[in-house]
Amino acid sequence: MSITITGVARAANGAAPRRRTYGRRALAGYGFITPAIVFLIGFALLPFLFTVYVSLHDWNMLTAVTSMPFRGLENYSYLIFEDPLFRQTFANTFVFAAGNVAISSLLALGVALLLNGEVRFPTFWRAVYFLPYVTSSVAISIVWANLYHPSYGLFNGILELFQLPGARFLASLETALPSVIAVAVWHAVGYYMIIFLAGLQSIPLEVYEAAKVDGANAWHRFLSITLPLLRPTLLFVAVVNTLGSLQVFDLAFVLTNGGPVNATNTVVLYMYQTAFNFTRMGRASAMAVMLFLVILVITLVQLRLLRERE
């Protein structure tokens, strides 16, 4: 009993300083993360909550916040059930995201594989592929709009050279969205190429050498070693690329302004038009909340996949 009491007393004597040390450390920790927490609350959480609040009201930004009329779920029900344009912009956005994510990821992987091999001037080629990404998307859009021009654009000039019929690119309902996707792919390939390259260079060479000894050819090595070990990078690229693609705005805005006849109108562009051209901030906020929820679900699914693979 005495031993137990002594043990407890000792434990109690030792626990108090430990608690004090732990408390001081915890305090320092909280101190360090406070700026980040304050930033997150001020610039992410509060605006998000305010967006949700505005989405339940009718507001044109010209009247006081306190006087905006409450509309309940009216903005949401209008967008879901009565606004065909909102559904169309969602469809356009998903087509854009699917096309952009699939093509740019595959191309980036292909280029990364090429540059990871025996290539002369690898740094030069990396810089060449990365250049579009660091160029302003507005400048890119203006240049591409001229390249696409049906009369004097370079692409139709090339087609004409080979006596092929010209295309209307951005001026046609059928080709406008694929044309915008092509620009997005060109813009993004370099960035994802760099990420894939980093992933490829982290795969140990010994694994490839062992496979070679076992007689595996290049295709088998790619399927059995490169792809499985690159899976975390692939999923990261898929998540980041999808998030960016679902929020596409600048290319659609500058290249086509959503036209022709909304063929390239995206959710965020429509949100922008609704908010700032029509001053319907409540409806635009409802769009923002719905897009947020969709992106949240997609991201959670992708992260779940990532965790399972790991």
Added chain:
Amino acid sequence: MNIVSRLVASLAIAAMVVAACTAAPETSKGPVKLVVLTHWGDQALLAVLQPIFDEYQKQNPNVKIEHQSVAFDELLKRITTGRLGGSAPDIYHFYNLWMPEFVASDLLQQPPGDVIADIKKGYSQSSVDGSSYRNQVWGYPTEVNTYQLIYNKKLLQEAGSTKPPATWDELRTVATKATKKGADGKVTQAGFLLLKGWDSGVVHPWSSLLWSNNGDYVAKDNSKVRFNEKAGIETTQFEVDLIKSGAADLGFTMDDFAAGKVAMTIMANWWGAALKKALPDNVGVAPIPTNGGAQSSTLQYNWLWGVDKGSKQGQEAWKFLTWLNGAPQAGGTSPMGKYLTTALNAIPARMSDQQANASLLGDAFVKPFVDSLRTSRSEPIIPGAQEIKTVLQKQIEAAWFGQKSPKDALDTAATEANRILSEKR
């Protein structure tokens, strides 16, 4: 920062600045600072505008004018976000289509009685109408823009036409003759240019044709739109026929007209300065072609100076605007009249400015636009006008691209427009 974040952040600002929106005007004491917002940021424009502001400051040493300018596309956003952020300018130069929203939101200060009297006396009725809403004048009208048929003289001559078309049938014939196609069937020279992807570029020329076909855009009491009636369907069908025949190619742009690859289009007078440089002595202007024996008419839109209701310098702001728009300078023009005619190549709304600048306004390009003011009609200033215009633009384009028949397209636009009207009324 992406657009979602920007939207969210701009909303957040509002929560912190409610008080700023409700500040009551105060009488100014001592030095006065007037913040003036325009969309005139071009250096060539500022070279004429700034000395005018300087002159007023010289005459009124206690007044300091701070000129802020943004691109046209940003102007409405700057006004709304200025309100939210508590940094609303004292004076705006704004598009009259925004008036219903501004008035409904109690954004504008009512002009003093002497200013209203000056406007009613010194401006044409269409300009007074263009700066009025719900029987109240809201500011000084400035530039007036109308639409006319603009044509390339050389291309029309090559098409065998000695004079511009006066009717839709003549326009159809001339446009077809002026169209050239390459061996692959691609249009290399368009007979007529229809602008796409821009609400005013689509709807303003369309409305001019509608009114020159005895049509109506909206009922007199603004209770419902009427653009989907017979005249509207005929107008849309006329444009669709031009596209189907190949005379109007939707791949062509304003740049193509300036490059001499388009024979005709319908556009506003503000384009004149650029066209004179691009196609010197080769551009003609004629009234909007008519249909069914109608009188030629055209759409007129206005800009005006208004004063923010929250401005603490309201009295000084109206004093400055009265001087800017009315004080006679050398030659009898007002400072604004001088700026509009010499820098902007625009038509001043003030009648005395039109008379004082008769030589500039008698220019072969500008004169038909000035003459058209006699028969022009103001763009309908109705609740939700901007949104209705965009809805109509999208549906007209749907008809152009063959997605819908003209009737279906206009009926869809009308249903949506009437819903907006009833919501915003």
